[in-house]
Amino acid sequence: MNLSAILIVDDEPEFVSPLVRRLRKRGFDCQGVLDGVSALAALRENSFAVVLLDMRLPDLDGVSVLREIKKNWPATEVLILSGHASIRDGEEGLRQGASDYLIKPVEFETLLEKIRAANVGSPAGLLTQDNNINVLPNT
Amino acid sequence: MKLYSATIPGAALNIRSREAYYAGQKQLFAVVVILVAIVPLVFISWTAARFYQNSWLAKTSAEMQSLAESRGELIDLFLNNQENLLAGLVELYEPAWLAAPGNLEKLFAAMNRDGVIVDLGLIAGDGAHLGYTGPYAEHLKGKNYATAKWFAEVMENGRYVSDVFSGYRGVPHIIVAVTDPGRTWLLRATINSELFNALLASAEVGPGGDAFIINRNGEMQTPSRLGSTALSAEEKSLLATDRALAVHQSPDYLYAAAAIKNSDWLLVLKTDINSSLADFYRAKKRDNLIILAAALLILAVATILMRSMMNRVEGADRQRMQLYDRIRHSEKMALIGRMAASVAHEINNPLQIIGDQAGWLDELLDEEKPEALKNSAEYRTAFQKIRAQVKRASTITHRLLGFSRSTEGTKSRVGINALLEDTVSFLEKEARNHRIAIRRNLDPALPDITTDSAQLQQVFLNILNNAFDAIGKEGAVTISTSLTRGQIRVEIADSGPGLSPEALGKIFEPFFTTKQAGTGIGLSISYNIVERLGGAIEARNGKTGGGIFTVTLPVGDRPKEDTP
Known part of the structure; x- marks a missing residue:
């Protein structure tokens, strides 16, 4: 498993594109997709340490994508990132194995922290240690 | 989403209009109580009073009628007796025997044991006094009756009974006269009419009752117990309308009349309706007070019951409206919450x-x-x-x-x-x-x-x-x-x-x-x-x-x- 691999799933390319570039800049092997089917396809092709998942997708709903991920790739950590209000979505996400639930807008630094935290707590994850993400100079 | 205010009837009514509604209900209830409870009470009492009054009138009328009738018959019988007594003497004795000194006095003494006959006179066909026995011999000595009205009448009819008059004696009396069949002489007796008074006194009905005899002209033949000396104009017209046995009623009095003395006289019994019914009126007054008290009690109880009932309804309504308000409020909150969430998300x-x-x-x-x-x-x-x-x-x-x-x-x-x-x-x-x-x-x-x-x-x-x-x-x-x-x-x-x-x-x-x-x-x-x-x-x-x-x-x- 590529421990620095991050998959971003969100239906808004304007959100996905700068995030992917900024994470790549920080040394992450980052990939972005715009819907649930593409997300599952990407997971089948490559293994990811962390998936950043929006709850509202044009094809599948976030919870079923999450369930599918946790079923097939239990070592992959999922961070839910949603603009939606319902805490029930968040609770359901956490019950289904997501490591955290964030509501947009989230500052990039916060997001980095959460990715690191999710990875540290995961059985697979030594992402931060391997890649020294948090000590990467911000250049 | 649907707001509850649109679906719950009555919830939109405000407190003020509810209060008007309760006031209306209270008034309606009061009217119903009056109609259902009090009106029948008053109606029953009114009809009962009327029934009693009418039945009293009917009963009293019948009593008075039969009393007038029986007293009339008694008086007729008395007069007939006096007449028949004189007729018997006329048949039994010759005028010459009667005119002989001492004989008339002897007859008078025999007849007058009960004091009813005051005097006895023997008068010739030409009106000359042939003999007299009685207390007024001096007054009547040598008197000729040829021009007297009663004399003419008795000479024509053979018999005569006068109206009551006081005459020389100042005592009410009547004259009874009977001629022989050939109209050549007659016997004349003065009858003390105070006996009538005694007969009539016991015929008075009720506390304001009166009994008297009037002649064809409406003149009193016996004194009224109540002191009236003449009939009122109203009474005259009332009693003149019908001389037969009958009952008449004026607003204040009840009259029963019986014709006597060949319809020359009318025996009248008079009762004061108001004083006879005084007890009844008192009872009626008391009943009215009781009914009034009962009506007030019913109204008071009904009002209290109504008020407590209405208060309960009002309280329940208020609670319900508060509940509706809360429901509306939380519905509104939920709606705004959903809107806020979607806005926030967007x-x-x-x-x-x-x-x-x-x-x-x-x-x-x-x-x-x-x-x-x-x-x-x-x-x-x-x-x-x-x-x-x-x-x-x-x-x-x-x-x-x-x-x-x-x-x-x-x-x-x-x-x-x-x-x-x-x-x-x-x-x-x-x-x-x-x-x-x-x-x-x-x-x-x-x-x-x-x-x-x-x-x-x-x-x-x-x-x-x-x-x-x-x-x-x-x-x-x-x-x-x-x-x-x-x-x-x-x-x-x-x-x-x-x-x-x-x-x-x-x-x-x-x-x-x-x-x-x-x-x-x-x-x-x-x-x-x-x-x-x-x-x-x-x-x-x-x-x-x-x-x-x-x-x-x-x-x-x-x-x-x-x-x-």
Whole structure:
């Protein structure tokens, strides 16, 4: 498993594109997709340490994508990132194995922290240690 | 979504029009009571009185009629006796024998044992007095009756009975005269008519009763017991209309008349209706008073019953309307919550993108040569400002989400006093800065309850923040807890200026705020949270000023389950 691999799933390319570039800049092997089917396809092709998942997708709903991920790739950590209000979505996400639930807008630094935290707590994850993400100079 | 106000009939009616409705119902009830209970009572009493009065009149009339009849017959019999007695003497004796001295006196003495016959005279066909026996011999000596009216009548008819007159004697009497078949002489007797008076005295009916005899001219033949000497004009016309045996009625009197002496006389019995019915009138008056009292009692009881019934209905209505209000309020809250959530969601996504794009540009700037960018510092500041504004906007959308989320939560066992202490600890620094004293009046015996501590803390924090804002600088906030009627009651009172009437009505509505920079969401979130936890929150002004917020929470009951 590529421990620095991050998959971003969100239906808004304007959100996905700068995030992917900024994470790549920080040394992450980052990939972005715009819907649930593409997300599952990407997971089948490559293994990811962390998936950043929006709850509202044009094809599948976030919870079923999450369930599918946790079923097939239990070592992959999922961070839910949603603009939606319902805490029930968040609770359901956490019950289904997501490591955290964030509501947009989230500052990039916060997001980095959460990715690191999710990875540290995961059985697979030594992402931060391997890649020294948090000590990467911000250049 | 559908607001309940549109579907619950009557809920839209305001209290004022309900009051008019209750007043109308009360009046209607009073009218019904009067119609159903009192009118029949009055009707029965009226008909009973009429029935009694009419039956008394009928009975009395019949009595008087038969009495008049029997007394009339008695008087006729008496007169006939006197007449027949004279006729017998005329047949038995020759005038010459009668004229002989001493004989008339002997006959008179034999006849007059009972004192009814006052005197006896023998008169010739030419009117000359042939003989006389009696107390008035001196007066009548040598008197000739040829021109007297009664003499002419007796000579023509053979018999004669006069009306009552006082004559020389000053005593009421009547004259009875009978001739021989050849009309050559006659016997004449004066009869004391006081016997009539005795006969009539016992014929009086009732306390105001009278009995007398009148002649064809309506002149009194016997004295009226009540002292009247002549008939009134009304009586004359009434009694003249019918000389036969009959009963007549005037407004005040009842008359029974019987014709006597070959219809020459009329025996009249007279009864004063009013004085006869005096007892009845008294009883009627008493009955009327009883009916009046009963009617008043019925009205009073009905009114009291009505009032208590109406009060109960009114109370139930008021409760129902309060329930409708609460339902409407929470429906409104839910609607606004959903709107807030969707607005927040729609705004959060672009906010995220704006922030990320700005961050990305900021990062790209690092890769540029600083000398190639003369406004590098400006760019940096601009990006920082963009991110700061995104953050600011996001706090608002997050609050909106918090508001819509105030309908959800997780529960655990919570000690309210500890929770309050914990909440107060957040604010102690601020309280010191503003010189606001926080007084605690906590009931140590408060039981733990199952509730959402995080959300409840948000509620207390909101109320305390509000209290601080209301006070400004210098003042006190008093936090009291107690167990009242199976509920935990938390009261937070501030020494601020209190709430305006407008604020009291709207304080829990979303977006209502009196603060310059307030969003108006805090207390509406609190309202939703407390309601979801099965409790209630209310605001009022204290007696000595200042606002008081009261939160009540159930102890034993399980809090309301979340509804999807």
